Amino acid sequence: xxxxxxxxxxxxxxxxxxxxxxxxxxxxxxxxxxxxxxxxxxxxxxxxxxxxxxxxxxxxxxxxxxxxxxxxxxxxxxxxxxxxxxxxxxxxxxxxxxxxxxxxxxxxxxxxxxxxxxxxxxxxxxxxxxxxxxxxxxxxxxxxxxxxxxxxxxxxxxxxxxxxxxxxxxxxxxxxxxxxxxxxxxxxxxxxxxxxxxxxxxxxxxxxxxxxxxxxxxxxxxxxxxxxxxxxxxxxxxxxxxxxxxxxxxxxxxxxxxxxxxxxxxxxxxxxxxxxxxxxxxxxxxxxxxxxxxxxxxxxxxxxxxxxxxxxxxxxxxxxxxxxxxxxxxxxxxxxxxxxxxxxxxxxxxxxxxxxxxxxxxxxxxxxxxxxxxxxxxxxxxxxxxxxxxxxxxxxxxxxxxxxxxxxxxxxxxxxxxxxxxxxxxxxxxxxxxxxxxxxxxxxxxxxxxxxxxxxxxxxxxxxxxxxxxxxxxxxxxxxxxxxxxxxxxxxxxxxxxxxxxxxxxxxxxxxxxxxxxxxxxxxxxxxxxxxxxxxxxxxxxxxxxxxxxxxxxxxxxxxxxxxxxxxxxx
Numbered sequence: 001x002x003x004x005x006x007x008x009x010x011x012x013x014x015x016x017x018x019x020x021x022x023x024x025x026x027x028x029x030x031x032x033x034x035x036x037x038x039x040x041x042x043x044x045x046x047x048x049x050x051x052x053x054x055x056x057x058x059x060x061x062x063x064x065x066x067x068x069x070x071x072x073x074x075x076x077x078x079x080x081x082x083x084x085x086x087x088x089x090x091x092x093x094x095x096x097x098x099x100x101x102x103x104x105x106x107x108x109x110x111x112x113x114x115x116x117x118x119x120x121x122x123x124x125x126x127x128x129x130x131x132x133x134x135x136x137x138x139x140x141x142x143x144x145x146x147x148x149x150x151x152x153x154x155x156x157x158x159x160x161x162x163x164x165x166x167x168x169x170x171x172x173x174x175x176x177x178x179x180x181x182x183x184x185x186x187x188x189x190x191x192x193x194x195x196x197x198x199x200x201x202x203x204x205x206x207x208x209x210x211x212x213x214x215x216x217x218x219x220x221x222x223x224x225x226x227x228x229x230x231x232x233x234x235x236x237x238x239x240x241x242x243x244x245x246x247x248x249x250x251x252x253x254x255x256x257x258x259x260x261x262x263x264x265x266x267x268x269x270x271x272x273x274x275x276x277x278x279x280x281x282x283x284x285x286x287x288x289x290x291x292x293x294x295x296x297x298x299x300x301x302x303x304x305x306x307x308x309x310x311x312x313x314x315x316x317x318x319x320x321x322x323x324x325x326x327x328x329x330x331x332x333x334x335x336x337x338x339x340x341x342x343x344x345x346x347x348x349x350x351x352x353x354x355x356x357x358x359x360x361x362x363x364x365x366x367x368x369x370x371x372x373x374x375x376x377x378x379x380x381x382x383x384x385x386x387x388x389x390x391x392x393x394x395x396x397x398x399x400x401x402x403x404x405x406x407x408x409x410x411x412x413x414x415x416x417x418x419x420x421x422x423x424x425x426x427x428x429x430x431x432x433x434x435x436x437x438x439x440x441x442x443x444x445x446x447x448x449x450x451x452x453x454x455x456x457x458x459x460x461x462x463x464x465x466x467x468x469x470x471x472x473x474x475x476x477x478x479x480x481x482x483x484x485x486x487x488x489x490x491x492x493x494x495x496x497x498x499x500x501x502x503x504x505x506x507x508x509x510x511x512x513x514x515x516x517x518x519x520x521x522x523x524x525x526x527x528x529x530x531x532x533x534x535x536x537x538x539x540x541x542x543x544x545x546x547x548x549x550x551x552x553x554x555x556x557x558x559x560x561x562x563x564x565x566x567x568x569x570x571x
Contacts, residue, residue, distance in 0.1 A: 001038065008037040008056055016181050017062065024054040038457045041067075042172055047162060049143050049152035049530045052095055059095075059151040061102050064141075065184040067153055068103045070175030071137065072110035072185075074167070079136050087133060087196075089117040089126040090141035091298040092233045093151050094261035096120070099141045103153075108192035109185035118197035120259055122234040122299035124409035127160035128204045129196070131404065142298035145270035146531065148263050160406035161377030165508060201237065208412045209244050211401050213332040214423055218246045221422035225289040228414070229253035229280040231269045232260040235295030235302075238414045245415055247422075251287060253280045253294075263297075271296055271303025272397055274315060281305050281313050291421045291431065295410040300373075301397040302410040304417060306431045309550065319352035319447045320435055322393035325413065326355050327438055328420040329391045329401065330362045339364060344383065346376045346392035349489075349512070350524045350537045354438070354445040355393075361442070364390065370489065370510045371526060373398055377406040395447065395537070436550050444544040446557035450570060453533045463527050463534045470513055470525060479563045481517035488513055523564060538564055 013022055028036065036055025041048050041063055048067055052059045075084050086107055090100035097120075104114045115133055117126075123140050130138040136158045143152035155163045155171065163171065178184065212218065224247055230236045236257060239250050255265050256279060263269040266276040271294040284292045284305060292305035292313075304321055308314045316324070326345055333339050344365045347355050351368075359366035365387065369375035376392045380403050383389075393399035398408030401416050424434050439445070454462045474486055476497075487494045489512040492505045512526045524537040538561045544553050565571050 005034055005037045009033055011180070012037075012055075021054050021060070021062070028054075035456050040176070047152060047154035049146065049150060051149050052151050059099070059143075059153070061099070062181055062184070064099045064102050064153060065106055065181075065186060066175050066178055067155075067171075068106035068139070069110070069178055069184045070173075071139070071155055071171050072107055072112060073174045073177075074171050075112060075137055076110060082136075083113065084111075084137075085113045085115065085133060085135040087115045087117070087126055087129045087135050087138035088140075089121045089123070089129075089138070091123070092120050092259035092261055093141070093143060093297060094148065095151055096141040096261065099151065099153070100139075102186070103139050103141065104193055105186055105188040106184065108189040109187050111189070112192065114193045115196045116193050117200075118195050120234050121201075122237055122409075122411055123154065124300060124405045124407055124411055125200065125204045125237075127156060127405045127407045127409075128207065129200050130156055130158065131160040131406070132200070132203060140298065144298055144530070145268065145272070145296040145301060147268055148261060152530070156407075159377065159381050161381065162372075162374035162407060164374045164378050201240075204411075205237070205241050205244055207404050208241055208409075208415055211412060211416060212245055212419055213329075213336055214419060215246070217423050217426045218419060221425055222246050222248045224249060224291075224418065224422050224425065225287055226250045226418055226421075227253065227280050227284045227287065227289045227292045229256045229277075229292075229294040230259075230299070231256050231266060231271065231276055231294055231296060232258065232263050233269065233295060233297030233299060234259070235299040235410060235414075237299065238293070238295060238411055241411055241415050242418055245418070247418055251283065251289070253283055255279050256294075269297050271301055272318065277303055277305060277315055281315075285313055290425060291417070293414050293417060295414065296397075299410045300408045302399070302413050302417070303397055306421075308432045309430075309436065314432070316435070317447065317449075318393075318395040318397040319354070319445070321397070321417070322347070322395065322399055323352055323354045323358065323438060323445075324431065324435055325399055325401075325416060325420060326391050326393060327358050327434075328423065329416070330358060330364060332423075333390055334362055342387050343390050344387045345390055346379050348372075348376070348394040349507075349514070350526065351393065351395045352445050352447055352539065353522075353541075354442055357442045358438070370507055371396075371512070372529065373400070373408045375508075376400065380406065395449065436544075436547050439544045439550070440547050443541050444553050444557065445539060445541045446554065446561065448538045448558075448561050449535060450538075450565065451528070451531075451533045451535050452570070453531075455532050459532050463532075466534060467511060467513065467525065467527065474513075475515060475568070478515060478517050478521070478523065479560065479567045481519045481521065483515050484518050485516040486514070487516075521560070521564060523568070536565075536568075536570055540564075 143150035
């Protein structure tokens with residue numbers, strides 16, 4: 001490893017890299033060199049993502065250039081003889097415009113036509129544009145909800161979905177085949193770059209507007225009081241959509257309205273974080289709003305806040321929002337006579353099984369995929385023309401309504417969430433009361449996620465050892481409950497511990513473990529594909545015998561999760 005790092009450092013110092021880059025390397029400590037060069041950035045569940053800076057393990061113009069050259073080489077081989085077109089977009093992060101320009105340069109230099117967004121745009125609009133313009137690929141520069149030190153590179157295929165096997169691995173192979181920086185064509189061919197902007201916005205927003213089902217409800221509830229924050233990102237497009245849909249009382253959080261890669265009002269620009277939602281919640285309290293919504297910097301995730309059954313403002317987690325949203329879509333489709341027997345819902349294996357139960361009740365198939373929205377998109381593509389996609393989602397605050405976009409879409413989700421809140425209000429019901437009703441009807445599912453962060457090379461090794469230990473010595477009992485099933489997605493084997501029988505998991509291999517206990521609890525362990533952390537997902541369930549028993553039942557389920565975490569020594 002030390003020799004490999006030194007070889008990479010030498011390559012950068014002797015190669016055709018700019019003087020500023022070389023000066024930074026010369027001033028690095030040995031520890032800094034290790035972190036910057038011990039590996040190359042690779043495509044994970046969200047593409048290329050890392051800390052900005054100098055080195056092969058950092059986001060910079062050379063790693064971005066190499067990724068684009070590799071993707072260009074792959075596109076030119078895969079679509080030989082065709083006129084290749086791509087779309088390039090970026091979010092509000094520091095260096096995103098510069099990185100996007102480099103991407104456009106390299107594509108154009110490789111004789112690929114580039115549709116280049118004039119300024120920052122939401123990630124779902126990129127996916128829409130790829131499909132609308134008939135492109136073979138696309139790239140958006142974003143690190144989604146990561147801290148401000150990060151940036152990223154999401155690569156898309158012709159269906160508007162992020163790269164999946166074999167394309168992701170093939171692109172990496174092409175990137176690794178680049179012998180030196182001299183193999184990257186950085187000189188832009190201006191004739192191959194076409195600027196796009198407002199005309200695509202209008203097409204995208206009009207398409208999203210067509211997803212609306214209960215327009216009469218919106219008309220009656222057009223004064224619904226909505227507080228919205230883009231958290232300094234591209235979600236500033238959301239109020240335009242809400243206005244198009246007919247909502248007339250939208251309040252934007254001014255402190256977070258301007259795009260800013262320093263994210264000055266938050267530690268993490270992530271709607272999963274209570275701290276990131278605090279300003280919006282305060283405004284909602286002042287206005288006595290009906291709902292709070294906030295999107296992450298590239299507007300593919302959305303978090304919401306509502307008043308609970310006691311009148312207190314609370315944030316819903318991703319499973320709660322997803323189950324509410326998909327439950328609403330199922331009811332709305334049924335009431336509109338649109339469920340005829342070939343519809344589907346798609347979710348991930350770590351997302352609430354409440355959604356599976358809902359879909360079954362409505363006679364709609366529910367498919368489960370690996371974590372990463374690219375797998376949901378892949379399932380849509382596989383079944384296109386055979387089954388009709390209603391909606392899908394994952395517990396990490398990402399949802400998709402309809403199939404015109406092939407990635408999680410917070411813009412469209414905000415529109416449908418607003419419609420759902422309007423529908424509930426029209427029924428003299430709050431959204432939280434709707435959630436309790438779902439628990440009463442289908443079963444009370446409670447989920448929780450904990451993430452254990454392990455930075456750098458040593459952290460990656462620690463995470464690998466944790467997974468190795470779980471595989472070598474899997475728990476037989478968790479919280480005094482027998483483990484009845486173990487699913488190892490890396491070996492594609494599901495084992496029933498009660499019968500000893502094994503069966504094949506029909507999904508791509510992935511470094512995920514799941515343990516089911518006899519009382520219905522589910523524990524999932526998964527190293528993150530985009531951040532230096534390992535995630536543990538906990539799901540427990542029971543009957544909600546009465547809506548008035550919500551608090552009591554929730555407390556018992558939380559105690560159960562606490563006990564599981566303690567038993568697994570994760571706290």
